[in-house]
Amino acid sequence: MRILIEAFSAAAAGAALVHAYLYVPLLFWPLVSLSASAVVLAALSPLAISRRMTFLAHAQGHSILTAALAAAVPTAVATQSLTPPLFYLFTLLFVILLNLLVLAAERLGFRKDVATGVVMSFQLTAAVALLYVIRYLYATALDPLSLITGEYVLVTWRDAAAQLPLLLLAAVFPLAYGIRYLYAAVDELFAEAVGVKVKTLDRLFLISMSLAVAGSVYALGSLMPAVLLVLPGAVASRYSHRLADQIPLSVSFAALSTAAAHFLYTVLTWLWPSAALGITMLALLITAPRRGR
């Protein structure tokens, strides 16, 4: 089952890239960027939705929007546009700061759901304030909508190259520690008893997630990375109960959805690719087989 899904996803991703290269060259680099972002975020997704980091994963969605808006201000001051890599670096900085804020809020002693609400309230308030600041101060340089939806069609090979180091670094954690971290979610105490340094892995995961988000925000916008940190892992968990399958399946479904999003966008040009990607993921989730127990 897993091999079939992997093979089909790889074929679909390849077909989409070939189609873009031959028939819609303007969309080739955007598709490369979107695919790379989706695959790396999907590799982190099973880890994000595992029991341990659910709270952070929930808060991450709001962190990205606020961080991207906050990063846009110094980027606009320096370059009068959203040009990577400066935008990536400022986004990374603010995502890490906001993630630390999420963990700090958890330590205030609130229940996790209340802490999530408190952090979300702060971040949404900050996002509204920042949107207004950007429109007021940089109306000619920045379009606030592009911060939310991403600059997909404007992505060039330079932008894809600029995001590559961040995504490669982000991919190291799931490749090297993915199974250990997933097992820590199964039973943290036992994992520690056999020598897994769970708290160190928590910190590395946070950094890895921040790198992936910062590297994908230019193409994907500030909302869809949160979707890609949740849905691929959720779909994978519906197709297999094996721990070892979760990351490969999650990545496969992300690649498949990206290919589907590309073809959908070429047919329905009003359907923004990252939204098409999310719709495809949701369709996969809804139509996934119910696992027997």
Next chain:
Amino acid sequence: MLEDVSFSAGREFVLVAGPNGAGKTTLFLAVLGLVPYRGEICVEGLCGEERTAKVGYMPQHVGLEANATVWEYVYLPARFRGVRDAKRAAEEALRAVELYDLRDRPVASLSGGQRQRAAIARALAVDGGVLLLDEPLANVDPQGRVELMSLLRELKRDRTILMTSHELTMPSDLTDKVLLLNRRLIAYGLPDDVLREEVLSKVYRYVRVAKTPVGYVCVTEDYAHPH
């Protein structure tokens, strides 16, 4: 907080008893180096961090609601710990608890008794002669309890087993020693010496003990119920 605890155990089965909050789980965590402690803890002659490689542990909550097969649940910790031939260790552990045929099943699909056996198999796959079992009898039905006792009898032949339990009714051919805790060591010795009303009444409000031909029947009630 647990203080003034000093004991040694050989290849035998030690029942660790005491009321809620007595420090039974804390004692195990200290052996595993997962909580700070003062003093010296040695296992199989190893007194530093390396002693944890000699210990197999079954926690009270065994994490069986996740995405993992029975095989992964048992094999992966052995691999993480660097057990030589982890695959073989996991296979032998699963055969010992008679779950090898269910190795491809999701752990979440196991029955209560099977879950306890899977958790024991996981501890067996990483143990180096010492097993710490935290409340393995909790949530097990009478049939499962009989099977578990039978398994523990097999395992104690070549291991040191420390098992916590609120249930003090134990077969006499299984229990070699009893360690009674209540934030400190209250008593440690043979069941005949510890499972007595005058000793148990130091930590339990209500105690009745009867020795039968097959073991001890103990009825106890805590002084205080923190929960």
